[in-house]
Amino acid sequence: MTPPIRLVLVDDHAILRQGLRSVLEREHDLVVVGEASSEAEADAVVRATRPDIVLLDLKLSAGSEFEGLSLCTRLSETYPDTGFLVLTTFLDDDLVVRAVHAGARGYVVKDVDTTELVRAIRGVSSGGSAFDSRSAAAVVRSLSGRNEPRQQLTDREVEVLRLLAAGLSNSKIGEKLYISATTAKFHVSNIMRKLEVSRRAEAVYAASKRGLI
Known part of the structure; x- marks a missing residue:
C-alpha cells in the first residue's frame, strides 16, 4: 500500500487543530504526525517529524502580522521536499502572492469544505500546487497584471x-x-x-x- 500523507498542523487555535485532525484522519491516506501553535513549536515539530505536508495558518498570534509568511520562507528553504499549504481566514491578492513567494505550494481559505481541502492536500503531496477558486483568481490577477482599479471610497x-x-x-x-x-x-x-x-x-x-x- 502507498504510505499515508504525513501532516503537521500549524495554527495558534488548539480547537481548530483538534477539529482539523479529527476531519483529516477520517481519510485513509492522511495522518497527522504533529501540531504546533507558534513559530518555535513549528520549527521543532517539523524538524522532528519531517512531514510531507505542513498545513499552515499565516497569523499565529493576536499581536503580530502574518509571521506564518516568514516561517514558510524559512522552513521551505530548509525542507525543500516538504509541501507547504496555507490555510487561513485572510484572502487578499497581495497576501496570496506573498505566500507563494514564501514557498507555499497552495493557499486555501478556512471556510472551504472538507472535500476541497483534502483535494488540495493530495495535490500538494503529489508535487503540484493547490488553490481554492478565490485564491487562484488572485494569483491569476497578479500574474496577468490585469488588476482592475478599485473604486474610490467616499x-x-x-x-x-x-x-x-x-x-x-x-x-x-x-x-x-x-x-x-x-x-x-x-x-x-x-x-x-x-x-x-x-x-x-x-x-x-x-x-x-x-x-x-
Missing part, C-alpha cells in the same frame, strides 16, 4: 472605515456619525464591495495595506 466611507477599524458595531458607528444603524450598515457593505472583501476584518486589513486608514 469621505463618509473613510470615516466609517476608521470606526470599523476601531471595532465599533454598526449601531455605534451610527451614533458617532449621527446616522442610523441601517445607514451605517449600508456604508459598510459598500466599503466591502469596493475593497472586494467579504468580511469586516478583511476590509480593515485591505484598507490598511492601501494606506486608507
Whole structure:
C-alpha cells in the first residue's frame, strides 16, 4: 500500500487543530504526525517529524502580522521536499502572492469544505500546487497584471472605515456619525464591495495595506 500523507498542523487555535485532525484522519491516506501553535513549536515539530505536508495558518498570534509568511520562507528553504499549504481566514491578492513567494505550494481559505481541502492536500503531496477558486483568481490577477482599479471610497466611507477599524458595531458607528444603524450598515457593505472583501476584518486589513486608514 502507498504510505499515508504525513501532516503537521500549524495554527495558534488548539480547537481548530483538534477539529482539523479529527476531519483529516477520517481519510485513509492522511495522518497527522504533529501540531504546533507558534513559530518555535513549528520549527521543532517539523524538524522532528519531517512531514510531507505542513498545513499552515499565516497569523499565529493576536499581536503580530502574518509571521506564518516568514516561517514558510524559512522552513521551505530548509525542507525543500516538504509541501507547504496555507490555510487561513485572510484572502487578499497581495497576501496570496506573498505566500507563494514564501514557498507555499497552495493557499486555501478556512471556510472551504472538507472535500476541497483534502483535494488540495493530495495535490500538494503529489508535487503540484493547490488553490481554492478565490485564491487562484488572485494569483491569476497578479500574474496577468490585469488588476482592475478599485473604486474610490467616499469621505463618509473613510470615516466609517476608521470606526470599523476601531471595532465599533454598526449601531455605534451610527451614533458617532449621527446616522442610523441601517445607514451605517449600508456604508459598510459598500466599503466591502469596493475593497472586494467579504468580511469586516478583511476590509480593515485591505484598507490598511492601501494606506486608507
